[in-house]
Amino acid sequence: MLIRTPAAWEISSRLATPESAYWRRRDLLLAAGLVPTLSAAPARNPEFRLDRDLTPEWAATSYNNYYEFTTDKMHVKDQVKSFVPRPWTLEVGGLCQKPRTWDLDELERKMPIEERLYRHRCVEAWAMAVPWMGFPLSQLLTLAEPASGARFVRFLSVNRPDQMPGIRYSGSYDWPYREALRLDEAMNPLAFLVTGLYGKPLPAQNGAPLRLALPWKYGFKGPKAIVRIEFVAEQPKTFWNTYAPDEYGFYANVNPARPHPRWSQAVEQLIPNMRRVRTLPYNGYGPWVAGMYNGTEI
Numbered sequence: 020m021l022i023r024t025p026a027a028w029e030i031s032s033r034l035a036t037p038e039s040a041y042w043r044r045r046d047l048l049l050a051a052g053l054v055p056t057l058s059a060a061p062a063r064n065p066e067f068r069l070d071r072d073l074t075p076e077w078a079a080t081s082y083n084n085y086y087e088f089t090t091d092k093m094h095v096k097d098q099v100k101s102f103v104p105r106p107w108t109l110e111v112g113g114l115c116q117k118p119r120t121w122d123l124d125e126l127e128r129k130m131p132i133e134e135r136l137y138r139h140r141c142v143e144a145w146a147m148a149v150p151w152m153g154f155p156l157s158q159l160l161t162l163a164e165p166a167s168g169a170r171f172v173r174f175l176s177v178n179r180p181d182q183m184p185g186i187r188y189s190g191s192y193d194w195p196y197r198e199a200l201r202l203d204e205a206m207n208p209l210a211f212l213v214t215g216l217y218g219k220p221l222p223a224q225n226g227a228p229l230r231l232a233l234p235w236k237y238g239f240k241g242p243k244a245i246v247r248i249e250f251v252a253e254q255p256k257t258f259w260n261t262y263a264p265d266e267y268g269f270y271a272n273v274n275p276a277r278p279h280p281r282w283s284q285a286v287e288q289l290i291p292n293m294r295r296v297r298t299l300p301y302n303g304y305g306p307w308v309a310g311m312y313n314g315t316e317i
């Protein structure tokens with residue numbers, strides 16, 4: 020079978036209809052007061068176009084990976100009922116001149132919120148295309164004024180066994196969920212801190228109230244429910260890389276030529292219809308990110 024691989028910047032002719040229908044529907048619901056209103060609808064960043072349809076909202080919010088709640092992807096949404104995403108504080112610290120504890124509401128008011136359509140590729144070979152809302156991670160990091168010794172940035176997810184049944188009932192994982200990036204990766208314009216999706220505040224199952232989206236990496240590199248961001252000198256230990264280093268590399272850039280030890284990464288399946296699509300190097304984001312790598316990163 021020959022699968023045509025469109026360039027990252029090509030717009031799919033099939034995208035126009037569902038997208039405009041989506042916005043029309045949202046406008047109607049907004050007018051009727053049925054959608055939690057954001058102070059202003061965020062502007063869509065036209066730089067980020069998709070080669071596939073947007074994943075339907077119901078699918079992106081009901082098929083989730085979030086081990087703090089359950090390993091059953093279809094039921095994360097049913098396990099998040101007691102999770103409290105507000106008020107929320109985010110600490111930014113470590114090797115920087117201006118460490119600060121942010122109230123998330125204040126941070127969101129300060130940052131220019133935009134919408135980006137990003138492909139989203141799990142290491143398990145399922146994929147989506149999601150309209151995230153948020154702001155570039157670089158904007159927050161710049162405010163902190165990283166010190167010269169800062170070479171990596173690490174992220175901690177919240178650790179609330181009382182609100183997260185998966186933490187209570189899973190013995191073998193080392194909570195909290197942790198991730199990290201090299202400083203240049205964290206400063207790349209694609210690295211995006213997410214506060215909403217489909218024009219609404221982020222649902223708990225998708226990582227409320229703050230998660231990271233790194234569209235050129237496998238999904239596990241994007242932690243949910245972030246409470247701390249820290250500049251550090253050495254490459255930190257991360258959750259999946261520590262648990263199974265042969266299966267989950269530190270860099271984890273999407274790479275169709277490098278199979279997972281237990282499955283191929285050459286093809287992905289689109290949620291929810293499981294249509295098979297050829298995977299692109301860096302998930303199609305090479306023009307933005309390939310220059311940061313020499314090809315040996317795993």
Ligand SMILES: Nc1nc2c(c(=O)[nH]1)N[C@H]1C(S)=C(S)[C@@H](COP(=O)(O)O)O[C@H]1N2
Nearest residue numbers: 083084085086141176196238239241242243
């Ligand atoms: N804290 C935390 N963050 C996490 C995870 C998790 O289990 N816990 N799963 C990761 C994985 S493997 C993926 S694919 C994405 C899934 O995000 P989604 O449910 O919004 O699609 O979240 C990532 N972030």
Ligand SMILES: [Mo]
Nearest residue numbers: 141142238239
């Ligand atoms: Mo994943």
